[in-house]
Amino acid sequence: MQPTYLSKRVASLRPSGIRKFFDIAATMKDVISLGIGEPDFATPKPIMEAGKNSLNLGETHYTSNAGKIELRETIAGHLQTTYGITYDPGNEIIVTVGVSEALYLACTAILDPGDEVVIPTPCFVSYQAEVLLAGGVPVEVPSRYENQFAPDPADIKKAITPRTKAILIGYPNNPTGAVASRQILLEVAHIAEENDLVVISDEIYDRLVYGVKHVCFSALADARKRTILLGGFSKDYAMTGWRIGYAAAPAEFIQGLVRVHQYTVMSAPTMAQTAAVEALKVGEPYVQEMLTEYDRRRKLIVTGFNRLGLDTFEPRGAFYAFPRVSKTGMSDEVFAERLLNEEHVAVVPGISFGAGGEGFVRCSYATSYEMIEEALRRIEKFCRRYG
Numbered sequence: 517m518q519p520t521y522l523s524k525r526v527a528s529l530r531p532s533g534i535r536k537f538f539d540i541a542a543t544m545k546d547v548i549s550l551g552i553g554e555p556d557f558a559t560p561k562p563i564m565e566a567g568k569n570s571l572n573l574g575e576t577h578y579t580s581n582a583g584k585i586e587l588r589e590t591i592a593g594h595l596q597t598t599y600g601i602t603y604d605p606g607n608e609i610i611v612t613v614g615v616s617e618a619l620y621l622a623c624t625a626i627l628d629p630g631d632e633v634v635i636p637t638p639c640f641v642s643y644q645a646e647v648l649l650a651g652g653v654p655v656e657v658p659s660r661y662e663n664q665f666a667p668d669p670a671d672i673k674k675a676i677t678p679r680t681k682a683i684l685i686g687y688p689n690n691p692t693g694a695v696a697s698r699q700i701l702l703e704v705a706h707i708a709e710e711n712d713l714v715v716i717s718d719e720i721y722d723r724l725v726y727g728v729k730h731v732c733f734s735a736l737a738d739a740r741k742r743t744i745l746l747g748g749f750s751k752d753y754a755m756t757g758w759r760i761g762y763a764a765a766p767a768e769f770i771q772g773l774v775r776v777h778q779y780t781v782m783s784a785p786t787m788a789q790t791a792a793v794e795a796l797k798v799g800e801p802y803v804q805e806m807l808t809e810y811d812r813r814r815k816l817i818v819t820g821f822n823r824l825g826l827d828t829f830e831p832r833g834a835f836y837a838f839p840r841v842s843k844t845g846m847s848d849e850v851f852a853e854r855l856l857n858e859e860h861v862a863v864v865p866g867i868s869f870g871a872g873g874e875g876f877v878r879c880s881y882a883t884s885y886e887m888i889e890e891a892l893r894r895i896e897k898f899c900r901r902y903g
């Protein structure tokens with residue numbers, strides 16, 4: 517074996533299961549991808565114009581490390597009006613390079629080597645990796661189909677040890693589309709309080725919910741003081757390429773996050789920060805428009821899978837469905853690989869998202885209605901072939 521110059525920490529990271537399928541799909545023609553985790557919509561026009569304008573006005577310099585004060589003020593106003601939670605834009609908000617960076621900062625700022633982080637899974641592929649990179653130990657707590665993949669507070673409680681430092685949750689959830697009810701989140705908040713834990717709550721899909729109201733974790737009684745709330749623009753406003761997210765938390769946390777951010781990233785892209793201000797100011801009708809279309813596709817795909825005998829619970833958030841494929845007799849990985857090779861439809865095996873995902877596949881409906889119809893036709897053919 518070749519000697520490796522990589523640190524043990526980096527060498528131990530598993531390659532993302534998602535990437536492997538994208539690489540195979542990229543070599544094929546006529547692939548319908550239900551594997552994508554980003555909106556198929558372009559960024560709404562006024563937001564785009566604001567970004568261009570920023571460049572025309574010569575905004576080509578660094579901003580303050582924590583981000584433009586105008587954006588932090590707008591985020592604070594947004595959280596206040598949407599969830600009734602108050603954050604001081606002066607020292608309780610940091611603008612980051614997407615929620616990805618915010619996750620990295622949060623983990624790096626709070627974890628010492630060996631600290632455990634309890635993570636309900638299946639979850640976004642970065643959670644375990646960010647904890648490992650920060651020297652921590654991810655402790656996966658699988659959620660269940662029977663509970664519509666909501667986190668189970670009793671299981672979370674059982675996973676807590678004297679080394680536990682934090683709980684990391686993400687609802688609406690990638691990959692399942694699950695949301696967590698106020699009652700469940702209150703129970704999680706209670707566990708955190710009893711054990712003096714930090715809660716990192718990734719709420720990047722907060723606006724993408726269907727027929728339910730999103731519950732902001734830090735707005736729950738007493739939760740604010742121990743919560744690092746993460747939010748973003750990538751999904752709600754179709755701004756993945758702009759790379760803007762944020763963390764909101766009590767000042768001590770934000771000071772820690774800013775310390776790591778100033779030495780690694782300096783500041784998030786300036787013109788994108790200006791565009792993000794516009795998103796919060798004028799984006800609402802566009803969010804509603806995209807939401808209506810996602811909802812139409814959500815109904816199509818969920819009904820379609822259930823009709824084919826691939827049990828799918830009704831996802832109430834994000835833009836993913838999570839059908840059970842184990843009835844076909846194939847593992848999720850074999851199902852995904854054969855479906856891609858034989859019918860040119862890309863989905864992601866559930867196991868890529870951690871424990872509890874085995875036997876399921878993630879299907880994104882951030883692709884057109886017509887593409888989803890065609891994907892369902894191909895999947896039907898595929899399932900018939902395998903009985």
Ligand SMILES: Cc1ncc(COP(=O)(O)O)c(C=O)c1O
Pocket residue numbers: 553613614615616617640686689690718720748749750756759760761
């Ligand atoms: C749950 C979740 N959190 C965070 C991210 C990262 O988003 P970004 O870095 O674009 O803000 C993603 C992207 O897929 C996600 O699904």
